[in-house]
Amino acid sequence: MQGGSTGIGYGLKYQARCIADVKADTDHTSFIAGTLSLKEENEVHLIRFSSGGTELVCEGLFSHPNEIWDLSSCPFDQRIFSTVFSSGETYGAAIWQIPELYGELNSPQLEHIGSLDALNSKIKCTLWWPSGRHDKLISIDEQNLYLWSLDTLKKTAQVQSQESAGMLPYLSGGAWDPHDVNSIASTCESSIQFWDLRTMKKTNSIEHAHIRNVDYDTKKKYVLVTAEDESGIHIWDLRMHKIPSLELPGHSHWTWAVRCNPEYDGLILSAGTDSAVNLWLASPPRTDDLSSESLVESPTMQVDPLLNSYSDYEDSVYGLAWSSREPWIFASVSYDGRVVVESVKPHLPKK
């Protein structure tokens, strides 16, 4: 309700789950979103935030063969992105390139650069090398972890290494550590697992149930944020992974997605199935007076970490992305296909 009017809306034609920030576009703040429609022809929307900051402009509209379950943009080439899609029974993942001069074509087709499906297992997500020009890609399916090497010129993608996570429980997603490019985190039903990409071996794991989404803090090393179905948001210090260093209440229903702000410390966005996006300021308790503070509910602990709740959505919010160019702007997409871009500027902590 509050802040409902501040958002700038944009309607996708169909239902949608995913939106991503186009990191490589340094001139504009733009997002890319894909629709999720079982029976219709799905689309990928390239949306640009107008320089005045007043409207969202559709910069490109491309048809995509299947419904899109996950989408991520290439960090070094704004025209390249990857999608995870399914057509009813089968799942697949592919890397696409937006054709040049797409504005002049009537119905431009996406250029298919490479497909990432190695096995016929349910693929869950793709992860790009965190930053810079690097041809490595990770794909996570229910049982395996693949490291791909991509050749954009030859338009091929090859499996570089692969590791099976075992049959059960199924992997559900993951995140690439921006501080240590050799390490990624993957989630499954009962735990978070950490992998070393050099050896493709599991290095560590946090036993914790029902993790829906995971994101690394881009500013602070060793900090991982997870979103869980019922139990809200947990912030972990990877050096002591027995218990979370901080808990946030999350949403009134499931917390679906969680994103750390790339610029502001401790600023976390979460999207939930209660049709709301919450903005949190997580000030992790300083370790020295941790014990005393947890025993006595000191006034500092009682500061509400919830900065704002954006609830101007009609349906569950699944897609969430910070803009890396203007880190006070985020885009969200709810299931009914509505993209909302908001600025968190009024809620930023004063410094």
Added chain:
Amino acid sequence: MEVEDAPLDDKAKRMRDLLSSFYSADPPPSMPANASSKYATLDTINTTSFDADQYMNLLVQKSSLEGLLQRHVEMAAEIKNLDTDLQMLVYENYNKFISATETIKRMKNNIVGMESNMEQLLEKIMSVQSRSDGVNTSLFEQREHIEKLHRTRNLLRKVQFIYDLPSRLGKCIKSEAYADAVRFYTGAMPIFKAYGDSSFQDCKRASEEAVAIIIKNLQGKLFSDSESIQARNEAAMLLKQLDFPVDSLKAKLLEKLEQFLDNIQLESGDISNALVDHDEPSKQGKFPVSVPSAAHEASTHEFVEAIRAYRMIFPDSEQQLIKLAQDLVTKQFKATQEQIKRQIRSADLLEMLRVIWTDVLLMDEVLPEAALSDFSLEAARVAVKQYIDTTFSHLLHNVSDALTKVQCRPKEGVEEEYSLQSSLEASKKAVTEGSTDVLQDFRQLLDDNTGLLVKLRDLIIDWVQEGFQDFFRKLDDHFLLLSGKTNSTGQDQGLTEGTQKDKVLSGLDLVLAQLSVFIEQSGIPRITEASDSSVFKNSIEIAASFSGGGVRGYEYGPAFVPAEICRIFRSAGEKFLHLYIKVRTQKISVLSRKRFTTPNWVKHKEPREVHMFVDLFLQELEAIGTEVKQILPQGLHRKHRRTDSNGSTNSSRSNPLRDDKILRSNTQRARSQLLETHLAKLFKQKMEIFTKVEHTQESVGTTIVKLCLKSLQEFVRLQTFNRSGFQQIQLDIQFLRTTLKETVEDEAAIDFLLDEVIVAAAERCLDPIPLEPPILDKLIQAKLAKTSEQSPSSS
């Protein structure tokens, strides 16, 4: 008189002047030496510089004739006067001169013949002296002899005394005149020292034996309590005079005293035991308590007497006595603390403190230097503080005991129905009764007039307040701990948390929630009230500190602030309620997740019956229902329910619409369906699904159902269905619709959510053709019949 006086004075003055001028040539200083003619007055007549002519002129000039005549008369009189005076003077002086010459003449005659007399006298004195010398020399020899004899006699008398000493000592012993005996013995001591080894050996031995007896007797006297203090004191003095090691004696005595103390100690221990033993009977009468305490009093009296005596006997033993007395007090307090550890009632504590205080007062009288009252005040402060602390910890313990019983009993397996409610009741009781009891106890402490406690009253009040504050804080922490959701990150709980949470009966959360609400709503007001009333019984000053949180409170940390506690527990109540809901929904989520992730929905077979999942789901809800019914009150929402049923008619009006829509969508394509969903949503008011949870059966139940249905929707959205899969979902949900309606509060919202699930399934269906209503009905009826068949048999 004055008139007569003045001429007399004048006369005298003139006389003096005349005399002085006669004896000395000095002029009278009153007049200036050369009074010049110009300033000359009539007064100058008496000065040396008197000029008769000038005076005459002046007089003639100034005075009238009459005046002159009068002056003349006056002057003639004066002159006559002066003449007679002069004559008198001459005559008197002459007289004196004559008598002086006569005296001198007589003296000359007397002095002749004196010298010869003097010489005669000297001669006589010389002869007297020579004679006395002669007498002296003649008597010297005899006197020397007499003196010698006298000395011998004295010596002999002394020897006699020494020889008599043993028998004399014996006599003294017989007559118990120890003081004399000691005096005799000490008198003889130097002789024994000098000649003891030779001539008086026997004598010395005998007297030493006698003295040994004396010492023994004296010791006996010293040790015997029956003797009077003076006697004992005397004995001690005498022993000291006999060079007996009194210090060791003293040490011995003190040791004895100490032993005595131990005895007292044991007795007092008995008393406290008796107090505890007689805890129950003492309610009928004070008799069993008073007997041992009387005994104790007697022994204390004895002790005090002893102290008094020892103080008299050994004036320098004060320090040790003080130490002993303090020891006694500390021991008593130790015993008290032991008792406190065993959880006693305040009456007993009071009794013990009173006993100690009377003891202390008694001892204080005897030993004011020991500052026993201060000392014991310190100790009492510690004891009372401990008492308050332990009382609160016991209270906490009791409450948690009452709570943890819930945990244990269901594990035994049987009476779950009974356990939750009973444990709630028990813990409620534990909290209120426990705290009122505690308060009552403390009130007793406050009401008591024992000097100790009066002094401590303010402190006690503070402690009690702090104690309550602390107690409730701890209770809150403890609740958190019990619910398995601890904030303390330092421990290893995180690892086990997941598993623990399942093990901890979720009902406990509910109990905790309700208990928190209870504490907030009635517990704390009651306690505050009670403490207030207890305060008013005391004094206004205390009242201010007790109810208001106290001015003092700020210095010593937070006193009891009911509002803060209320706030803590309100939030705790909500927290636990949410926790309960969370745990419950999580459980159902696991069910649903299995349900939706295991089958291959794309290759689903045609629905034959309502899926088992629905049964499980309903079972869970039922379990929740029973738990909730035990603990939470029924909401006051009957009225609301009616309005809700209005809402439900609304929704039932919209339901056919929705059904229509689904029916129509049989033939239509999905796109228009989607459009229609959006349209429907537009027209339908945005449903507030996630409302605030209240502490009522209905609210909690409904919230859980809502959350679960929403989860179902989300799960459905993640799948892709074929027609049969969709139909299965449709069937399941339709069945749920009929059954859920009976149980939940907010029908409209539930309806909406159920619809949403179906819509979501339809959206995710490749071929969304719903079941024909007749078939749907048939299957549901079959299921209903089956469950109604089962339920009587099961119940």
